[in-house]
Amino acid sequence: MTRSLRLLATLIIGGLVTLGVFADQRERELEVPVVPTVLGTPHVSVGTWFCAGGSAETGIAAVGLELVNVGGQDAAVEVIAVRDDQIGEERVEVVAPALSRTVVNLLELAPEASWVGAIVETGGADVLVEQTFDGLSGTDRAPCATNTASSLFAADGATRILAEGEEMVLLLMNPFREDAVVDVRFDADVGLDSLEAVVVPARRVLAIDVTTEVTVAARVQTSVEVISGRLVGHRLQVRNGASLRGLAVTPMIQRGSAVSVLPSVRSDFGVFDRIIVTNPSNDEVAEVDLEIVTDGSVTLDPVELTVRPGRTATIEVATESRLAALGGFAVVARSLTGTPVAVGLERQVSFTSEIVPGTSAMPAVDSGAYRWALPLDGNQPMIDVVNPSTTAIATVDIVVVTSAGRSVAQSFELGPGRWQRIDGESFGERAVVVVEASTPVVAGRELTGFTSRQLLGGVALVDPVAVDQVD
Numbered sequence: 001m002t003r004s005l006r007l008l009a010t011l012i013i014g015g016l017v018t019l020g021v022f023a024d025q026r027e028r029e030l031e032v033p034v035v036p037t038v039l040g041t042p043h044v045s046v047g048t049w050f051c052a053g054g055s056a057e058t059g060i061a062a063v064g065l066e067l068v069n070v071g072g073q074d075a076a077v078e079v080i081a082v083r084d085d086q087i088g089e090e091r092v093e094v095v096a097p098a099l100s101r102t103v104v105n106l107l108e109l110a111p112e113a114s115w116v117g118a119i120v121e122t123g124g125a126d127v128l129v130e131q132t133f134d135g136l137s138g139t140d141r142a143p144c145a146t147n148t149a150s151s152l153f154a155a156d157g158a159t160r161i162l163a164e165g166e167e168m169v170l171l172l173m174n175p176f177r178e179d180a181v182v183d184v185r186f187d188a189d190v191g192l193d194s195l196e197a198v199v200v201p202a203r204r205v206l207a208i209d210v211t212t213e214v215t216v217a218a219r220v221q222t223s224v225e226v227i228s229g230r231l232v233g234h235r236l237q238v239r240n241g242a243s244l245r246g247l248a249v250t251p252m253i254q255r256g257s258a259v260s261v262l263p264s265v266r267s268d269f270g271v272f273d274r275i276i277v278t279n280p281s282n283d284e285v286a287e288v289d290l291e292i293v294t295d296g297s298v299t300l301d302p303v304e305l306t307v308r309p310g311r312t313a314t315i316e317v318a319t320e321s322r323l324a325a326l327g328g329f330a331v332v333a334r335s336l337t338g339t340p341v342a343v344g345l346e347r348q349v350s351f352t353s354e355i356v357p358g359t360s361a362m363p364a365v366d367s368g369a370y371r372w373a374l375p376l377d378g379n380q381p382m383i384d385v386v387n388p389s390t391t392a393i394a395t396v397d398i399v400v401v402t403s404a405g406r407s408v409a410q411s412f413e414l415g416p417g418r419w420q421r422i423d424g425e426s427f428g429e430r431a432v433v434v435v436e437a438s439t440p441v442v443a444g445r446e447l448t449g450f451t452s453r454q455l456l457g458g459v460a461l462v463d464p465v466a467v468d469q470v471d
Contacts, residue, residue, distance in 0.1 A: 075124025180229025
C-alpha cells in the first residue's frame with residue numbers, strides 16, 4: 001500500500017486501536033434496532049461442511065480431517081480436497097461407522113499442495129467434521145463450518161517473528177465455482193494496513209502471510225470484507241519463543257452477533273486470558289456488556305464497554321482484580337445497542353513447573369442448542385456448559401459416546417445464567433461427549449495434552465437457536 005493511502009487510512013480511522021477499551025461512565029440512552037438473526041455455530045443438520053484447512057506436512061500446521069459419528073447408523077461421506085494451486089480437485093468416498101471417530105488423510109488427496117482445505121458432504125444425521133493440526137510448535141483442532149460468510153474477523157494475532165517466534169497466516173477458502181474478491185484490513189499496534197481487491201479463486205484456498213504484511217506487531221486485528229462471493233477462513237498463529245510456545249488455529253468470526261458466549265474463561269495462576277471485542281460497523285457505536293457467568297457462588301456486575309465504529313476493546317482478565325479470584329467462569333457478550341460485534345478469546349499459558357504451557361484461542365459462540373457434540377483429546381479435557389436463559393432451569397445430561405455405546409456419566413440442573421465445568425479425564429481416551437439439555441445451552445471444551453492446549457466450542461447436533469432468542 002502506498003504512503004499516501006496509509007496516511008489517508010490513518011486519518012480516516014483515527015489512529016491505533018489495539019487497546020481501544022472505553023469504559024462507559026455515563027447513564028446509557030439506548031435505541032435498540034432490530035438485528036437479523038445470523039448463526040455461525042456449526043451444526044450437523046446442514047450436511048455440508050466447509051473446512052478452511054491448513055498446511056502441507058512440512059508447513060506450520062499440517063492438516064487432517066476427522067469424521068465423528070455419534071449416531072447409531074453407519075454414514076456415507078464424500079471428501080473433496082481444495083488446494084491452493086491450479087491442479088484439479090480430488091475426492092474420496094468414506095464410510096463413517098456408527099459410534100466412531102474416523103481419520104481422513106487429507107494431504108494424500110492433494111500431494112505437493114502447500115495449503116489444503118476440504119468440502120465434506122455427510123449422509124448421516126449425527127456426523128460432524130473437525131480438522132486436526134500438527135506443527136513444530138504444537139497441535140490444535142477446529143470444527144469445520146457449515147455456512148459461509150461475506151464478512152470475517154480475526155480477533156487477535158502477532159507477527160514478531162525474530163523476537164518472539166510469532167507467525168500469523170490467514171487462510172481463506174472459496175468453496176464455490178465463481179471467484180471471490182475481498183478487501184482485507186489490518187489494525188495493529190504498529191499502524192494500519194490493508195490489501196484491496198484480493199482475488200480468492202473458485203474452489204481454491206488462499207494463504208495471506210500477515211507476518212510479511214504487518215511486521216513486528218504484538219497485536220493484529222483483521223477484518224475481511226467479501227466484495228463478491230462468500231468464504232470461510234482460519235487464522236493460524238504460531239508462537240515459538242523463549243517464554244511461550246504453541247499453535248492456535250482459530251475459525252474466523254463470521255459477521256458478528258448481538259449476543260454471544262465465551263464458555264471457557266480462566267483466571268488461574270499462569271493463565272493469561274484476553275477477551276477481545278471488535279465493532280465492525282462503519283458508523284454505529286456498540287454499547288457492550290460482558291456479563292460474568294459463574295457457578296452461582298458469586299455474582300458480579302458486568303464489564304461495560306463502549307466500542308466505537310471500527311474499533312477494538314481488549315480486556316486482560318488477569319489485570320481485573322474482581323475476575324482474577326474466580327478461577328473459571330463464562331462470559332456473555334451482549335450488545336445493548338444491537339450492533340453486531342465480533343468477540344474472541346485468546347489464551348496464553350506461561351512456562352511453569354505446574355501447568356502445561358501453550359497458546360490457544362476461540363471465537364465466541366452465537367447460539368445455543370439442545371444437543372452438543374464435543375470430541376475430546378488430550379489427558380486433561382474439560383467441558384463447560386452455560387445456560388444463557390434468564391428464566392429457565394436446564395436439566396443437563398453428560399452422555400459419553402465410545403465404540404462400546406452410549407452412557408450417561410453425569411446429570412445435573414443448571415440455573416438461569418449459570419455455568420458448570422465438568423472434568424472429562426475419566427471419560428476415556430478419545431471419547432466423545434454429547435451434552436443434552438432440556439433448554440438450549442452453550443457448550444465448549446478445553447483440551448490439554450502433554451505439550452499443547454486447545455480451546456474450542458462444540459458442534460450443535462440439532463438446529464441452533466440464537467442466544468438472544470433463548471427464553
